Amino acid sequence: MRLLHTDNLPADHRLITKLDYLLFKNQSLFIVASASDFYFIIKKPAMFAHRAEEPGLNLYQTGFPRVVAAWMVDNIENKLWKSAAEGGLPSGTYFIDEDVGGENLKIRRTMHVGADQDKGFVLLNFSRPDLKFTEKNFQEIDISDRLLLKGGLLDVLKQL
Known part of the structure; x- marks a missing residue:
């Protein structure tokens, strides 16, 4: 796999949406999907023009099998956002680690x-190496509750 450029996607991929990546100013989050996978692509201003993947921008991509979107929504809404008394995870447990869609996720x-x-x-995918940093043998992305709820990411994941 290679970094996807949202203005020149492969024929079997489509841009689902663009959101403000509310974790940092001047960054955007693009959601791209194919029939089998979806990708979070963060675009941020490049610090060094000669290292930019797109004019003036650096890209950071995290991919998952498409079936993982429903797994993410279910676990966030029903296990991680709820207390043990409400049916969530036991007290002191703050992660879920499972194989989903044939990939090792957390x-x-x-x-x-x-x-x-x-x-x-x-969100971590231990089955896909980082596309930019070869010493990193996994992909990851940070998302906030604010991005999920106010930024609309949760609704996007529910539609995938």
Whole structure:
């Protein structure tokens, strides 16, 4: 797999939406999907023009099998956002680690994501190596509760 450019996607991929990536200013989150996979693509201003993947922008991509979207929504809404008394995970458990769609995944609850240190999650895929940093053998993205609820990401995931 290679980094996807939202203005020149492969024929079997389509841009689902573009959201403000509310974790940091001047960054956008693109959701791209094919029949089998979906991708979070963060675009942020490049610090060094000669290292930009798109003119003036750096790209960061995290991919998952498409079936994982429903798994993410279910686990976030019904296990990680709820207390044990409400049917959520046992007290002191802040992550879910499972094989879904043939890939090793983890959702980790965190109290500090983004510039504002919001509550949120780290979504990790241990079955796909990072596309930019070869020493990193997994892909990950931080998302905040604010991005999920106010930013509209939860609704997008429900539609995938």
